[in-house]
Amino acid sequence: MTRNKVLKFGVLTVMAVIVGRLFFIQILQHEMWTEKAAAQQTLTNTLPAERGEIYMMDGSEPTAVVLNATVYTVIVDPMLADQEAVAEVVGKAVGDKLVAEWDEVFANRNLRYYVVARGVERAAAEQIAEAELTGVWLQSDTERVYPEGTLASTVLGFVNAEGEGQYGVEGALDGRLAGTDGLLKTVKDVNNIALSIGDENVRIPAEDGENVVLTLDKNLQHRVEQILASESERLGFANLSAVVLDPNTGEVLAMADYPGYNPANYGQVTDISAYINHVVEDPYEPASVCKTFTFATGMEYGVMDANTTFNNEAVTYVDDWPIWNAERGAFLLGQQTIQTAFNYSLNTGSTQVLRWLGGSETEITAQGRERLYEYYHNRFGLGEYTGIELYEALGSVTEPNAEIYGINSTYANMTFGQNMQVTMIQVAAAFASVVNGGHYYTPTVVAGTMEDGEFVEAAAREPVRETVSEETSAKMREMLYNTRKAWRNTGLDAAGYYVGGKTGTAQVIRDGAYVLDETGATYIGFGGTDGEMPEYVIMVRVWEDGKVAGGQEHALPVFNALKTAVQDELKVRPAGM
């Protein structure tokens, strides 16, 4: 073989090996390499949905109280950027948002990525963008802003660093507010820039979250919070909560806790109980305001009326347990009307109504317990979720035939709102149905949505069930009116208005037993134009650990202050005007 042929066969052999190798890579291993390519070339990006904004009513117009703002992170590529120019332009624009030292940023010129400022506002970011600096880029991010500051903080909740809603509306309605992220799946270049190459690109646009309009009236909410703050100082109690309902729709017009917090700086809250919305998340014993429900139940079963009398002996015994009136001793002894029992909150009176419900003068019977439970739990919804669009606590109301020690005593206590755990919203919604003609509306904080700047109202509210008859309702309004009037420190309700209400002073359970040195105060009432149906229901709670709060002394004055504000804001006109 000539040497030329040796070279020829050499070339052919090598080329054959190469072709074989190509066949192996391109045909046999094709799928493997395609997968590897896809793994590094595919850009899978979520297209973030914009979180819905939250509005409150300002009169009849929604106004934003939680907004999204775009903020920017400034990133520098130290290999390409010019230190002097960047330090000057960026430094001037971002001000105190700078998070890096310039000398440190440029200490290592081989770095390609250095975050120099965060949370930079749009105007400053635009200044930087206009300078067109090499090696500087901006990354946008959204942040919640609260133009009303701390307003309704426990109702609104906040959004944490992961973008998840926490507490309040942000938490409970997170699904609606968050929207649905979209998906972008595309071929990308080595710098993560999407390419138009390829036909398997996927783009599912994000569905932005709903802009939720709350039923809360911004101005009323402001005033309610101001009143709670000033009353807290005046009365010397640390905690106050209040809720204002429209009894004819179940809409919450104001809902406030004192003290609140600033959702923009939610991280600075040291005690997480500040996040709690006490109106919906904190079951407690509302005490004598529940006599409203007991007497309404008695009327419904026809066993009593406002003028029905009973014998008050200051104490009455249930299975050998004494049930005392709040004012122990010789007070209003003898035959008294139920109205009097309501006025002066005689526990013996409400206990007697429970006996009558059971068809007895002297004993509490199963029938009595069952009837009370039918109204308390099944109709008024005490110890049940109301269905409001917020995180709710359930509370508890003992079942009538529960096999527990002292069931009769428990039920006797329940007639004046003790031995049961309910939330303010449960009581307020039930109370609204007692005074509005017997229609139970699910309490709600959502008035509708904003779509493209237009307010889309939620469907008209319909009562979910009837609690009491129109007649009972009318009688209860009168009883509540009379009860309110019976007390001096009520202050006169202005002429032309019709306001009724009931106090409650509850003993408090600490570590499983009632304590003597602490009581919580509640007041619930309704009001409106004289001769017409009620236009508002207000419930107030005042308490502080280790302090004695009284319904008369502490909750009632707060109610009075709120009542004026509510009539003002809702423009409730007096009769004859």
Add this chain to the structure above:
Amino acid sequence: MLVRKHKSDRIIGVLTVVLLAIGLIVIYAIGPMRANVMNAAYGTDYGENYFFWRQLLNVSLALVAFVAAFNFPYKIVRRLGKVALGLGLGLCVLLGVLALFGSALAQCSLGACRWFDLGFMSLQPAEILKFGLVLYLAGLITERKQEGKLTSWDFWLPFAVVCSVSLFLVIVVQKDLGTGAGMIAIMLAMLFMSGVKMRYFVATVGVILAAGVIAIVAYPHRMERILTFGSADSSDAYHIENALIAIGTGGMFGVGVGNSVQATGYLPESINDSVFAVMGETFGFVGLVAVVGCFTILLLRLLRTARFLPDDEESLVVVGIFAWATAHVVINIASMTGLIPLTGITLPLLSYGGTSMLLMAAALGLVLQLSCYTGREPRKEAVIQAKTRRSQRANWGQLERQLAQRQRAERAERLTERRED
């Protein structure tokens, strides 16, 4: 044996132009991506078609060089062998000196200075050196052969000096193992085809291998390359992996012109050394086999030309060019397909780049010119015998001398005749 000038080997001409055109198409398709990658990474401001226009210029210059080399008479070119060699060596030395003083004229990357930066283009002196080597060695071998001194120091001394100085400059000074390998291929192929006895050839291969082992062991980065070849730890693993991804995703028919994703920055040197991988992605198995086929046919035509050229020197020149092109094609493709450790070397006529394309085109133009003087019969040459008897071996030197004598006479006659053309 007398030959008359006849038509050139069309196939060589056509394949050269076809390969240049394919290269231009690929650069047109991926040039914008390259510009994008460079702009993003280094803040440069290359226009979308910057690389295409540059390559168009390169290809045009290459065609001019090709045509010029085809027309410029070899009998003049052959006299320039020593000049070209001297120029190549001189430029390499100059580059080394300039680099030593940190001159801006010396273009370095990662500590290896292989190019002159002339502003408008860069010049790789090693490519000129290759050309010079081919011409010089062809002349040296032919002369010594005619004098019957192919086994004497008169041949081996200059051969060894020129070769080792060249390799020292390229492999040690410029740290360019790829180009060095190409030179070794040229030297060995020409020595092989000189007709020198096998044992001399084998001994030379042995010496070069030994030197090669030393060169590799003495340089940790080369040792590391060899040791980590095929493993993920290798510093080249990313490059090879992405070359394989590009080739592998091409499948049977490729993703089509302009749809290469690997060229958008994943694959380093996408327009230069890695252009074969991008072509694999773009044109698929079918396309690559066609390209490999083009190269194979071209290389075989070169070999055939060498075989039919009656003149020793001319034949050796073609052999040298054949070795040069083969080394580039094989080393580049084998690197890209993971058959051998990654070696930075261009793919002839296809890679983006000035000097290498220009000189390869010129070399092929020269071959095309020489293809006009092939004879009808293959030349007589040394034959590798399976077994040599002692008595035959004793005759070998005599035969060789006789053969040389006859060829010398023929050659003198032919040159006289050509002058009369």
